[in-house]
Amino acid sequence: MTMTSPSKSRRLPVLRAWNRKERRELRRVRREEATQVELPEIEGPQVDIAPNDPALAYFQSNPEPVDIDTLKLDSPGITALREAGVKLVVPLVTQGELIGLLNLGPRLSEQEYSADDRKLLENLAGQAAPALRVAQLVKEQEAEVRRRERYEQELQVAQLIQQNFLPKELPDHAGWSLNAFYRPAREVGGDFYDFVDLPDGRLGVVVGDVTDKGVPAALVMASTRSVLRASAQRLIDPSKVLERVNDQLVPDMPPKMFVTCLYGVLEPDTGRFVFANAGHNLPCVQTEEGAFEPRAAGMPLGLIPGMSYEENEVVIGAGQAAMLYSDALPEAHGPGGEMFGFPSVLEVVGGTSRDDELIDPILDSLHRFTGPDWEQEDDITLVTLRRTAHVLNEPVSEIDLTDAGDDPGQVLAEFSVPSEAGNERAVMERVGEAVADYVLGSRLEMLKTAVAEATMNAIEHGNKLDASLLVEIRAWVDEGAVVVRVTDRGGGPEAPHAPEMPDIEAKLRGEQSPRGWGLFLIRNMVDDLNVITDDEHHIVELVVRTEEGEGR
Amino acid sequence: MSPFEANVRIRGGVAIVDLRGQLDGKADDALDGAYEAAIKGDPAAVLLNFEEVTYINSTGIALIVGVLARARKHELAMLVCGLSDHYQHIFEITRLADFMQFFPDEEAAVVGATPVV
Numbered sequence: 001m002t003m004t005s006p007s008k009s010r011r012l013p014v015l016r017a018w019n020r021k022e023r024r025e026l027r028r029v030r031r032e033e034a035t036q037v038e039l040p041e042i043e044g045p046q047v048d049i050a051p052n053d054p055a056l057a058y059f060q061s062n063p064e065p066v067d068i069d070t071l072k073l074d075s076p077g078i079t080a081l082r083e084a085g086v087k088l089v090v091p092l093v094t095q096g097e098l099i100g101l102l103n104l105g106p107r108l109s110e111q112e113y114s115a116d117d118r119k120l121l122e123n124l125a126g127q128a129a130p131a132l133r134v135a136q137l138v139k140e141q142e143a144e145v146r147r148r149e150r151y152e153q154e155l156q157v158a159q160l161i162q163q164n165f166l167p168k169e170l171p172d173h174a175g176w177s178l179n180a181f182y183r184p185a186r187e188v189g190g191d192f193y194d195f196v197d198l199p200d201g202r203l204g205v206v207v208g209d210v211t212d213k214g215v216p217a218a219l220v221m222a223s224t225r226s227v228l229r230a231s232a233q234r235l236i237d238p239s240k241v242l243e244r245v246n247d248q249l250v251p252d253m254p255p256k257m258f259v260t261c262l263y264g265v266l267e268p269d270t271g272r273f274v275f276a277n278a279g280h281n282l283p284c285v286q287t288e289e290g291a292f293e294p295r296a297a298g299m300p301l302g303l304i305p306g307m308s309y310e311e312n313e314v315v316i317g318a319g320q321a322a323m324l325y326s327d328a329l330p331e332a333h334g335p336g337g338e339m340f341g342f343p344s345v346l347e348v349v350g351g352t353s354r355d356d357e358l359i360d361p362i363l364d365s366l367h368r369f370t371g372p373d374w375e376q377e378d379d380i381t382l383v384t385l386r387r388t389a390h391v392l393n394e395p396v397s398e399i400d401l402t403d404a405g406d407d408p409g410q411v412l413a414e415f416s417v418p419s420e421a422g423n424e425r426a427v428m429e430r431v432g433e434a435v436a437d438y439v440l441g442s443r444l445e446m447l448k449t450a451v452a453e454a455t456m457n458a459i460e461h462g463n464k465l466d467a468s469l470l471v472e473i474r475a476w477v478d479e480g481a482v483v484v485r486v487t488d489r490g491g492g493p494e495a496p497h498a499p500e501m502p503d504i505e506a507k508l509r510g511e512q513s514p515r516g517w518g519l520f521l522i523r524n525m526v527d528d529l530n531v532i533t534d535d536e537h538h539i540v541e542l543v544v545r546t547e548e549g550e551g552r
Numbered sequence: 553m554s555p556f557e558a559n560v561r562i563r564g565g566v567a568i569v570d571l572r573g574q575l576d577g578k579a580d581d582a583l584d585g586a587y588e589a590a591i592k593g594d595p596a597a598v599l600l601n602f603e604e605v606t607y608i609n610s611t612g613i614a615l616i617v618g619v620l621a622r623a624r625k626h627e628l629a630m631l632v633c634g635l636s637d638h639y640q641h642i643f644e645i646t647r648l649a650d651f652m653q654f655f656p657d658e659e660a661a662v663v664g665a666t667p668v669v
Contacts, residue, residue, distance in 0.1 A: 425574070425607065445638035453610055504647045507617050508624055514617035517610035517646060524645045 047084045047103075049077035059091035060098040063125070065118045066091070088113050090121045094129035099136065102128070154215050158188045161218035165225050171195045171203060173268040175416060175470065178203075181359045181382040190217030190259075191326045191379035194225055196232045201268060204232045204241075207324040207383050208261035208280065208301075216254055224249060224259050224301065238263045238276035239298075239309040246278065246301045246309075253302035260300045262324055269468070271316040271387050276309040281327065281342075286320040290350030293342075319415050321386035323349055323358050328378035335371045344369070358384045388414055409478025412438075416470040417455075419463035419488070423471070424455035431475050431484055438482045438546050447484070447544050450525035453518045454486040454540045462488025462538045481527075482544045490538040558586035564662045566631070567595035572604040575612035587619050591626060597665040598623055601658055603634030613646055620651055629653065633661045 049055060055077040059066070066089045068081050081089065081103065090102035102125055107113060113121075162184065170178050180193055190210025198204050206228060210217040224245065231244040241263055249259065262283065264275030275283060279300035282293040298309035316322050325345070332340045348365045352358055359382055367374070413434035417423040432448045439447050455471055463469040472487040502520050506512040523529055528543035556579035557572040567590035575583075590598050600616070602608075623630045633655040635643065643649045655661035 421577070424609070442638055442641070445636075446641075449609075449638070449642070452607075456609065456611075502646070504617070504651070508621045508651065510621060513614075514621065515611065515614040517613045520646070521610050521613070521642065 047077070047080045047086070049080070053077040056098060059089065059101065060093060060096075063091045063093035065089070065113070065121050065125075067113075088118075088121070090125045092125050092129040092132055094133045097133075099129060099133050155186075155188060158213070158215045158218040159184060161215070161222055162188055162190075162192070165194075165222050166192060167195055171197070173201075173203060175388060176266075176268055177357065177384075177386040177388045179357060179359055179382075179384045179386070181363070181380070183376065183380045185328070185376045185378050185380075187213045188218065189213050189328070189379035190221045191328070191381040192221045192225055193324070193381050193383050194229070196229055198232065198236065198265065202236075203266045203268060205264050205266055205273075205324065205383060205385065206261065207326060207381055208259055209326045209379075209381075210257065210259050212257050216257065220249075220254070220257055220259065220302075223252070224261070228261070228263065232263070236265065237311070238265055238274055239311040242276045242278050242298060242301065242309040243307065246299075246303075246307050247305050249302040250305045258300040258302045264324075266316075266385060271318070272313060273316055273322060273385065274311060274313040276311045278307075278309060281325055281330070283314070283322050283324050284345055284349045285314050285316065285322045286349055286352070287317070291346045292350075293346065316385060316387045318387055318417070321349075321352075321358050321384050323362070323385075324383045326379060326381040328376070328380040329362070329366065329382065332366055332370055332374070332377065332380075334369050335373070340366060340369050357386065358382075388416075409476045409483075411474065411476045412482070413473060413475040416472040417459075418467045419459040419465055419469045419471055420467050421456075421459060421465060423459060424452045427455045427471070427473055427486075428452035431473060434475050435477070435482050435484070435544075438477050439544050443544060446525040447482070447542065450522045450542045451484055451486070453522045453525075454484075454542060457518055458486050458488035458490070458538070458540070462490030464490075477546065480546050482546055484542045486540045486542070488538050489536060491534050491536040556582050558582045560586050560589040562593055562595065563658075564665070565596040566599050566662050566665050567591065567593060567597070568599045568601055568658060568662075570601045570604065574607040575605055575615065576607065576609045577611040577615075579612060580615060583615050583619060587622065591628065595628070597629035597631050599631040599633060599655075599658065599661045599665070600652075601634050601661075602632065602636075602639065603658075605634075605639075608639050608642070613642070613648070616648060620648065624651070629665065631655060631661045631665060633657050 053075050055073060055075040058073055058075075068078060068086050068089055071078055084103075085105050086103045087106050088104040090104070091098055092100040092102060102121065104113070104121075107117075166182060167180070170180060178195070182191065182193065184191070190212060192206070192208050192210075194204075194206040196204030196206070206225075208221070208224060210220045210224070212220075227245050227248045228241065231241045231248075235241045235244060242261065245261075259278070260280040261278045262275060262280040263278075264273050264283070266273050273283070275294075275296060276298060277296040278298045282295060284291050284293055294312045294314050296310040296312040299307045314322065330340055330342045330345055334340070344365065345362070348362050349358060352361045362382060413431055415430065417427055428448045428451050431451045432444060435447065436444060455473070458471040459465060463471060469489050473484070474487075475482065475484045477483075502516050503512055507514050522540070522542065526542045527545050528541075530539075530541035530543065532539040532541070555573045556575060558579070559570045559572075561568050561570070569586045569590055571583075573579075587598070600619075620630050630652045631654075632643070632652050634657065635654070640649070640654065643652070643654075653661075653664070655664060
């Protein structure tokens with residue numbers, strides 16, 4: 001006697017009763033494996049019954065032993081049962097659902113099944129059916145657990161691939177603050193970003209998004225990144241790079257998948273950012289008047305071969321930034337189902353003040369919009385290119401810094417200007433604004449004059465009016481003093497700005513040049529003046545104590 | 553284009569040089585020309601009116617020293633009005649103030665103009 005249960009598809013494998021030989025086998029197995037016994041799976045011929053077979057409806061509504069030979073029902077299932085030698089079928093029904101059939105061949109005594117036999121079998125079926133149902137449920141649950149485990153494993157693999165191919169560290173370019181933020185959704189999407197070092201100090205910047213999720217998306221992302229890196233080195237022009245990447249991706253792209261991607265080349269010295277776009281979000285660029293999106297059109301990668309891509313370019317100004325990002329930002333939903341939207345992105349980027357990092361304000365604004373219960377729908381990727389134009393790199397920081405100490409305290413301003421006459425005015429105003437909360441009234445006016453003079457010296461003497469050299473400005477407040485540091489490239493053994501004590505009477509008599517007031521003014525405008533010179537740099541630090549800063 | 557202008561007018565025997573904008577290295581020619589124009593009418597004094605001056609740097613100070621030196625050669629009194637407190641302070645610490653007479657405004661300067669000692 002054997003039992004079977006319908007699978008989801010309602011195809012019913014039919015088992016038959018064990019014969020003597022099989023029962024002997026069972027006893028032998030039990031003897032041999034006295035402690036751990038499993039019933040040997042001995043199956044008879046399989047009989048499949050199609051889900052729409054009328055026999056199934058019949059069995060479900062007649063849950064009692066049925067003589068197959070005398071059953072008058074036009075059913076391929078019944079015919080198949082007869083051919084398999086089944087004489088008696090006992091439907092297993094529990095809670096009104098047919099979950100299996102108990103199929104019996106002819107009695108070994110070659111007699112017909114008696115009324116007692118039938119009664120016994122009916123009782124057996126009544127108890128077996130719920131037990132079998134429980135077993136089925138356990139099996140389904142186990143399958144579900146395994147399915148979940150596989151899914152979790154796949155998620156881990158996808159995350160591993162993705163994280164492995166994201167940059168391990170951010171590039172370090174003098175005068176630039178390059179930042180990235182990547183937060184995968186639970187079901188990892190296909191976002192990626194990358195920085196590629198190019199010849200002549202240029203920097204390739206990539207942000208992309210593979211449609212689809214999980215391992216397939218992660219693999220496409222990895223290959224896109226590799227192809228793009230290789231093409232970027234050879235071709236430079238962003239439009240040509242995307243053309244090449246598209247043509248290489250098309251043949252191997254899995255069906256219904258494609259990649260949106262923005263690729264640009266940054267010239268750190270000039271702030272010029274040339275980019276091409278394959279169906280991705282446009283960059284968001286800060287200007288004095290707010291933010292805008294320079295346009296460039298192009299089809300996503302991997303769809304159609306032979307595509308060409310538009311190029312566009314912007315110049316990122318000192319203290320300003322451009323942000324590249326993926327869909328998840330504008331498409332994030334608020335509690336009422338509305339989307340964050342591109343206007344909000346532009347508004348936040350445009351409203352962030354010069355010299356401030358963009359990522360925190362963007363995320364703050366996003367979280368205010370979505371509320372605390374938000375479940376992130378897709379990967380979020382942000383890449384910001386901010387031109388701080390401060391070039392205080394290693395040679396400067398190695399210098400032992402004077403009274404203000406090595407710890408820069410709270411930085412109030414950090415930027416640089418090209419060495420062009422007249423730029424000292426802009427520096428003066430900018431530093432003036434930055435320190436205005438700490439240095440007040442006439443002392444602020446004096447500090448501004450000192451800053452302008454120190455910057456002018458740096459432009460004219462230190463950097464000799466070479467516009468390609470930058471004068472770096474850093475202002476900070478620390479321990480009761482505001483310090484403004486002005487650094488130029490006029491280092492070396494000789495002090496470039498030799499101090500000179502001006503004598504007005506000698507000047508009026510024509511015995512001394514009327515000029516030479518710069519350093520004198522600086523000294524008299526601030527509380528302390530520190531001058532530091534190394535092989536490369538000349539640094540002037542202006543110190544104003546804030547305790548005395550309450551106007552004068 | 554220079555962001556600095558210097559225009560001369562005569563009032564009560566005083567040559568008034570109205571300065572406007574940023575007094576820095578680029579102001580050289582304009583200031584020079586204005587001084588030349590100012591002394592042509594043989595004035596009793598030259599009044600530098602700083603009312604509209606937004607910025608003076610060390611080069612601007614040097615230009616004033618130059619003009620002052622020439623005025624002293626011509627034995628012309630050099631008067632100053634309209635300086636902000638901040639720049640007046642700078643004129644003091646550079647001792648320019650020792651060689652020029654300060655007035656709060658043009659009115660007071662014209663009335664108070666006296667020959668150089």
